[in-house]
Amino acid sequence: MKSYDEIVSEVKELIALKFNFPLEEIQPSSNISTLAKDSIQLFELLLSFEQYYQMEAAYEDVVQMHTVEDVTKYLAKNKYGVTQ
Amino acid sequence: MSYFNDLFVLDTFTEQTKLFELISVDDVLKIPVDSFLSAYEISLYDLVVASKKDEWLAGRKAAKKCIVRILNSHGHKTEQKDIEIRNDDKGVPFFTLTESTDSLLIAMVNGYTSSISHCEGFAVASVMDSSEGGLGVDIEKIQKFKTGTVEAFMNKQEYDEYVKLEPLEQNKWATVVWSLKEAYLKAIKQGLRVHPKGISFSKNTPKNTFSHIVHDNQKAVPASVYCSIYKEEFVITCIKI
Incomplete structure (x- = not known):
């Protein structure tokens, strides 16, 4: 079972990797679409959430969210059953 | 294909099109920011992440060129600085006037919608009457x-x-x-x-x-x-x- 903090790190690392963005600059309050260079990057991130977490609903759920924290809470709860 | x-059929790009404005970041950076942004917009500009600042500026400039061209064609002499671009809750840009009591002009400006895009040194923007669609x-x-x-x-x-x-x-x-x-x-x-x-x-x-x-x-x-x-x-x- 992963801890909430481990999931936070995982989400931040995935965003840093997909956006080629400095990991240390990604905060829980960061707006994901602001971090993305363009909509293609954003789309690829949504796909990677779907693939990495093997959750088919991830795209349509995550696309409604704004911040890194929103996505982390969603994945923690729906993938791992973990709350903050 | x-x-x-x-x-x-893809056309060769023509500068003559009036569908949108295309502006290069290099050109916009030669223009003082306060010559076309309102005080509120300058405060927004300060909040834009560093990597997107220049293209954000070019997008604003392109949209203002569009709306001023439309207003001028209707006989309203308006400066870019007097028009403010804001975003609705879906992020769609819309216009307001900062320095006008002309209710007809205010209503006209409020009736236009815009779309802005930027990529690697260029920005494009288009404007149309929002009652005409998306x-x-x-x-x-x-x-x-x-x-x-x-x-x-x-x-x-x-x-x-x-x-x-x-x-x-x-x-x-x-x-x-x-x-x-x-x-x-x-x-x-x-x-x-x-x-x-x-x-x-x-x-x-x-x-x-x-x-x-x-x-x-x-x-x-x-x-x-x-x-x-x-x-x-x-x-x-x-x-x-």
């Missing part, structure tokens, strides 16, 4: 997409065409398809909330226009589309629905 050519513009650099990404956003017909092409043509085709979908998603104010794979385009009637766009098997939407290759490097799309 038979399907590609059946669908529409508007979406997009500029994309022609690029190589990851195979998984292409499979994810193209429908079967688009992908079948893509795999038949030579690599350089594949890049162009994929960028065009993405740009068309991105512009359409802006026009319907949904962004990526609607999955791009579900969007399809029907055959054109006049040159460079689609008769209809369909997403997720919903009713077809009549659309007017301009799609062009700029400097062999960028795809620029403007869709009105």
